[in-house]
Amino acid sequence: MSSILSAAHTRTWLLSTPSTSYALRVGDVGLPVHLHWGVPLTLAQAASMAPYGPAHGIGDGHGHPEEYVVDGGPRFGLSSLQLRFPDGTRPVQPTLLGDKVEEADGAATLTLSYADEHYPLTLDLHYRVHDGCDVIERWCVLRHPSDPPALVTRLDSACWTLPPRPDYRLSHVTGHWGAESQLERVTVARAETTLTSRRGLTGHHANPWVMIDAGDATEDAGEVWSAALAWSGSWRITVDRSPTDRVQVLGGYGHDAVTWRLTGDDCLRTPVFSGLFSADGFGGASRGWHEHVRAHVLPRPDEVRPVVYNSWEATGFAVDEAGQQRLAALAAPLGVELFVMDDGWFGRRLDDNAGLGDWTPNPDRFPNGLTPLIDEVHRLGMRFGLWVEPEMVNPDSDLYRAYPDWVLHSANRARTELRQQLVLNFARPDVAEWAHGWLDGLLREHEIDFLKWDFNRPFTEAGWPSVGEDADRLWIDHVTGVYALLDRLRADHPRLRIESCAGGGGRVDLGILAHTDEVWTSDNTDAYDRLGIQYGFSQLYPAGIMAAWVTDSPNWLNGRAVPLRFRFHVAMAGVLAVGGNLTEWSPAELAEAASLVAQYKEIRPIVQHGRQYRLAPPGAPVTAVQYVAPDGDRSVVLAYRPFPTLGRLPQPLPLRGLDPTAVYRDDATGAEHPGALLLTRGLPLAFPSGDYASTAVTLTRL
Structure with a gap:
């Protein structure tokens, strides 16, 4: 139990949590002075302390x-x-x-x-x-x-x-x-x-x-x-x-x-x-x-996050009904549970020069609207999601031509475009109400289960001329306006899931997590680079909110070629998604992907909800992360050996968080390991030959 106790005679307060104590006292100048932050104390001990x-x-x-x-x-x-x-x-x-x-x-x-x-x-x-x-x-x-x-x-x-x-x-x-x-x-x-x-x-x-x-x-x-x-x-x-x-x-x-x-x-x-x-x-x-x-923090922490397919890297802006249905037909047999159509479905959005702000389906690409695609995705047994960027507008859009003052801007100054877009001022009640209107209508008219909410550029010329000296409040009120809109949509559409994205991992924090379900970690989907990104991400944020995609090889960003197994094992350290062009995957790759998706579904309750232990950092001969189920009965180890070391086999990997008095069975091999030895001597590892080798081991307490 946590508690807050006070000692009136010294005007001291003691905040106690399960493992720590925090103490403060009102000092001579009125404001409280700090006494202690660390190991547990009693109230009497805190009351007797002198400040630093x-x-x-x-x-x-x-x-x-x-x-x-x-x-x-x-x-x-x-x-x-x-x-x-x-x-x-x-x-x-x-x-x-x-x-x-x-x-x-x-x-x-x-x-x-x-x-x-x-x-x-x-x-x-x-x-x-x-x-x-x-x-x-x-x-x-x-x-x-x-x-x-x-x-x-x-x-x-x-x-x-x-x-x-x-x-x-x-x-x-x-x-x-x-x-x-x-x-x-x-x-x-x-x-x-x-x-x-x-x-x-x-x-x-x-x-x-x-x-x-x-x-x-x-x-x-x-x-x-x-x-x-x-x-x-x-x-x-x-x-x-x-x-x-x-x-x-x-x-x-x-x-x-x-x-x-x-x-x-x-x-x-x-x-x-x-x-x-x-x-x-x-x-x-x-x-x-x-x-x-x-x-x-999270609105729905107990949810098991679904396996996602996202169409962006497969199609870019070349989005149409037939192409998305082909991808959905290939994604469903892999075991995908949520199909997400990314940018390019609305307005005159043929590239990133136009269309933001005009949130109606492109009639040439979706002549009958979104319903036929959504129905087909549901027929295939998947939920449906959609990419949106509500806080942005292209100058080449009907919305901007109608409401040019809705964007952040300063009087007598040029409006800087980044990615050919400007930022809508969500501190304005009329802008926030407009955004709610089209988003709520979109969700009411279609069975949409998921929104990938993007934000692709920072503020510039962050002014609001009509309010004069109060313009700087928009730096706060824009954010609280977004929070309020997210909460309003979630209240009206309880099944809706939302992912925070900002040109990759540009909006990841405890604030946005109180209003969304997960975050997009980085636009860099290269599995080797992701080892370092995910290591830093995990310092504060849990695996259950970390979206991670398996995409094509060689990777579009750096040209690195990595085996499919390695790509999957890296993405399985978070919320697994597939983002490659499945129309170009071979039958063998599709079969291997289906097997790895099934493996992930077996371990994801442990990965998404378990205790995480970073066993070895990126740059080590073997990088590894371990997850232990909340009840301690099962554990998952994901280990990566990017490059073989000549003449040396991988050493056993000491684990963490296990019961030293128990015995654990390797679910794949049936081998049994005493917990004390797993914690000290380590888990024996076996990797495939070649570069970018990986393994996933599941242990069950007997």
Whole structure:
């Protein structure tokens, strides 16, 4: 059980989760100071603790690390709250108004309410813990119920403080289109290290999470502190290491130069910025996040994700009814459960120059609409899905010609086109209502089970001239408008599944996952490259949301030729899909694919819902990942040996997460292995000869 307890005599609060404790206290200057984040404590122990010692040196601030740093007083580091009152005053002087702890639906929430000593400004700091989960959720709500408005220049969700350690190491991911989620580990500099997106979406180049350790953590052991922001627009996370080695992690939405006006009954509610401590290394931290996503983020975490066929790489924009039916007829015998038609089905969408915004079937390609294709897909025993990009418009479209001011734009400035398209302003109620109208109509008129929701370009000229000084609110309101639309569609169409896509993995975060079912990981479908992408992805996100395709060889992006078995085994580490041109696959390839799809269906409950262990990273002679079923009775090992090593056979692979007192049977060979030996000596591996060899092993506890 998780809980929040308080010691009134010291004004101390203790947040307890199954494996960790977090403690804070209201300090002399009003805002809470940080006491502890780590191994479990009792309330008496927390109440007796002194805060971390004051910083050394002149001008280092109030001394004790604050839970939420505001601009003002002798604070010279980065502030989570920065604003300007109507008279030009910048410092904030908060006074505690009260506190309350509420319990509901297996969660406990602490709220600390503050008001400025002079101005009509209130700030609520929120902390929430869930039963059975070590993640702590934090967010804040800011109000200024008076005119004229206050101008907010920064509003972070939370500030996390790390305990003193000899050194600090930062783990995060970086990359670009086609190479998302590349894991990096670097020493934390004595400076402000900021990860950010200024693009209006999460971004391919970074992802809103960090992990920090003392430089000695491994995959299986050591202390790791981590934090992740649930937001799908522009964001920033700053790791601040002072010259005296105090480390704090601040994070929230927005980016420099973007401001928000706050007045009247309005408020700014930040996205959740969650934190997790693990004493079990990076693997333990990842499994903690995976469980949190399944238990407290995803709308339908218990669903078994279907095997998908997507037509994009087979057809590109050359989409028509007959061609899609041919692909569907080949996909069904493979065991595919959901057939998805991608871009090119609507308007004058013959290429990426036109058509976005005109969401009606192309009459030349679908003379009788979508119903005949959908009926045929259903007759073949598959569900039907469709690609859409609701937030975008081509200038060459009927929609843009009718409503040119619906896009993000700035007065007296050119409208930059990327991929020949502009971004619709979903902060506008009329745009959001238009989008709901055609999407709802499409879903009501057709038996559509799945939407692949794409977003292929970032914001530019992100203005809204008709609202003047309030235009910057669109950086927030566009995202919340998208969230609201997704929720509205799901409520009206309960069977609907939605995949978040943004030119590949450009919109992957805990925010979008609260409104969708899975994410497209990368436009790069090369199996060898995917090993690194999936490794970085798994640091925070579970396999059950990671869409992974098997496509043609040689791969369209880099020309690499990889055996079909290797391609399938890599994609089986997530939510399996097929995306190749099946009309060009040989009968032998189709038969092998059907066999591998059947194998995946046997193991997918374990892959999608089990505990994940990264056994060996990309670049090792053998890369491997293991999944253990929630009840511990079955385990799946996917191992990859990209290149043989001359004169050396693969060594047995030590496993994780098994019962050392049990015996496990290899379901394929019937061989029996004591759990203790699998954990220490390892699982013997057998690979086919040649490059890009792989194997999938399923173990059952006897």
